[in-house]
Amino acid sequence: MKSLRLLGIALVTWQLAAQHSASDANAEPDQKLVSEIHSGNELMTNLEYLSDLLGPRLTGSETLRRANEWTAQKFREYGAENVHQEPWKLGHAWARVRAEGRIVSPAEHRLTLASYGWTAGTKGAIRGRVVYVNASKPPELEPFKGKLQGAIVILYEPRELEAPVNPLLVPYDEPIMGTNVPKPPIHFGFYAKLYQFLTEQRAGAILMASDKKYGLLNMFALGALGTRGKNFFTVAGEEFGIAPTPTAFVAWEDYNLIWRLLRRGSVEIELNIQNSYSEKPAEVYNTVAEIKGAERPEEVVILGAHLDSWDLGTGATDDGTGVAAVLEAARALLKTGVKPKRTIRFVLFTGEEQGLLGSRAYVKSHETELPKISGALMHDSGTGKVVSLDLEGDYAAHEVMDQVAAPMHELGLLELSLRTGYDGDDVAFYDAGVPGFIALQDPLDYSQTHHSQADTFDRVRKDDLEQGAQVLALWAYNVAQLPSLLPRMPPPAPTTASATR
Numbered sequence: 001m002k003s004l005r006l007l008g009i010a011l012v013t014w015q016l017a018a019q020h021s022a023s024d025a026n027a028e029p030d031q032k033l034v035s036e037i038h039s040g041n042e043l044m045t046n047l048e049y050l051s052d053l054l055g056p057r058l059t060g061s062e063t064l065r066r067a068n069e070w071t072a073q074k075f076r077e078y079g080a081e082n083v084h085q086e087p088w089k090l091g092h093a094w095a096r097v098r099a100e101g102r103i104v105s106p107a108e109h110r111l112t113l114a115s116y117g118w119t120a121g122t123k124g125a126i127r128g129r130v131v132y133v134n135a136s137k138p139p140e141l142e143p144f145k146g147k148l149q150g151a152i153v154i155l156y157e158p159r160e161l162e163a164p165v166n167p168l169l170v171p172y173d174e175p176i177m178g179t180n181v182p183k184p185p186i187h188f189g190f191y192a193k194l195y196q197f198l199t200e201q202r203a204g205a206i207l208m209a210s211d212k213k214y215g216l217l218n219m220f221a222l223g224a225l226g227t228r229g230k231n232f233f234t235v236a237g238e239e240f241g242i243a244p245t246p247t248a249f250v251a252w253e254d255y256n257l258i259w260r261l262l263r264r265g266s267v268e269i270e271l272n273i274q275n276s277y278s279e280k281p282a283e284v285y286n287t288v289a290e291i292k293g294a295e296r297p298e299e300v301v302i303l304g305a306h307l308d309s310w311d312l313g314t315g316a317t318d319d320g321t322g323v324a325a326v327l328e329a330a331r332a333l334l335k336t337g338v339k340p341k342r343t344i345r346f347v348l349f350t351g352e353e354q355g356l357l358g359s360r361a362y363v364k365s366h367e368t369e370l371p372k373i374s375g376a377l378m379h380d381s382g383t384g385k386v387v388s389l390d391l392e393g394d395y396a397a398h399e400v401m402d403q404v405a406a407p408m409h410e411l412g413l414l415e416l417s418l419r420t421g422y423d424g425d426d427v428a429f430y431d432a433g434v435p436g437f438i439a440l441q442d443p444l445d446y447s448q449t450h451h452s453q454a455d456t457f458d459r460v461r462k463d464d465l466e467q468g469a470q471v472l473a474l475w476a477y478n479v480a481q482l483p484s485l486l487p488r489m490p491p492p493a494p495t496t497a498s499a500t501r
């Protein structure tokens with residue numbers, strides 16, 4: 001047995017050596033980057049500041065603005081060039097003020113709840129009976145006409161929660177995490193109609209179940225529900241407006257309780273949800289910094305993460321960890337003095353949680369530069385170790401990415417994945433024809449903590465984050481050194497997805 005194992009180890013070593021020979025010139029700088037990040041990283045100090053001293057960074061908020069400035073200052077401190085803020089416009093800034101709720105009959109129960117993002121509040125405290133609107137296509141709404149005024153509406157049966165899954169085992173085109181998408185899934189096109197119907201019928205409020213246990217809430221922006229960040233509710237005549245019917249997440253256990261009571265008879269709930277929002281569009285910024293390429297400065301490799309977060313926790317792992325990893329990759333690339341041939345650009349996007357708004361705005365305003373952007377890699381799946389890179393179905397870049405990733409196997413990177421369907425800022429690039437990838441990470445308890453009250457600094461795993469920063473730095477450097485830009489995918493055939501918009 002032992003000799004077989006040794007033979008196996010010898011084979012693997014030989015394979016690694018063979019893969020390495022292609023990128024021998026990068027071996028020394030790669031090693032320098034790995035050691036610098038291991039011995040001199042500022043990951044935890046930066047992340048603690050971002051999470052605890054700045055706090056939650058809701059898109060359009062003053063805290064996010066401060067985080068823009070703070071990260072820019074860090075990039076400058078590390079010696080990056082061309083550090084600046086790139087503005088884009090958000091329909092409305094939005095903030096929660098209060099959210100209280102209780103079941104008043106048949107028995108009194110306090111509810112754990114939080115308003116859905118970018119929705120309106122109630123007019124003071126409201127009381128209404130719970131109605132289950134059991135519909136998954138327009139004709140099924142008919143029986144509810146004229147019966148929903150002031151009602152507290154629920155839209156689906158409670159369901160069992162799934163355990164976190166290994167992202168490598170998820171089939172293509174399936175989301176990694178169970179989100180609040182009900183089962184059976186309601187088609188997105190119908191969701192928009194359903195919401196419009198409930199608003200027309202003057203429903204009092206909508207309650208959604210959090211898909212996390214132990215009282216943890218979930219959070220999304222109502223206008224951003226949909227697939228691949230492309231579909232938005234058009235509410236009040238504007239894209240990404242404030243949804244007029246108050247909508248809230250209640251704890252999974254509370255939703256189950258409401259359901260059980262409803263099976264026995266009538267249930268009455270009192271809600272008081274207050275939010276504030278700006279009438280005018282808010283100016284929001286992506287933070288950008290660069291290391292100019294020594295040979296082809298006009299050609300660019302992008303490392304990205306999103307600076308904005310939800311506001312129930314502090315966004316420590318969504319996506320504070322990504323921000324810290326990008327900052328650290330920048331620090332190490334500058335500190336080691338490795339001279340990339342192409343420009344490495346660091347972009348901290350905003351508006352990701354509202355449907356990739358900042359990265360889409362970025363791609364739009366850099367339209368003429370896109371042919372010179374080799375590729376973009378995001379770190380945005382929590383604190384877990386990077387186990388693979390998700391190429392978002394970009395088979396054109398697969399072979400060259402295998403070469404780029406070869407030296408990273410020593411960091412624990414497994415085979416690359418061609419899975420699609422993850423809604424990260426990389427998709428904004430992918431959709432514009434630029435290779436856009438995302439780090440696939442060990443999920444740990446991310447499905448429970450992400451977007452919840454528990455997305456806090458104490459979730460962060462130092463060693464895994466260090467490995468993430470090493471993967472980012474090596475990827476950026478090695479892509480910047482390639483003989484040519486990453487190959488492009490042929491333009492996609494028109495799909496029905498665009499018709500649902």
Ligand SMILES: [Zn+2]
Nearest residue numbers: 306318319380
């Ligand atoms: Zn995120």
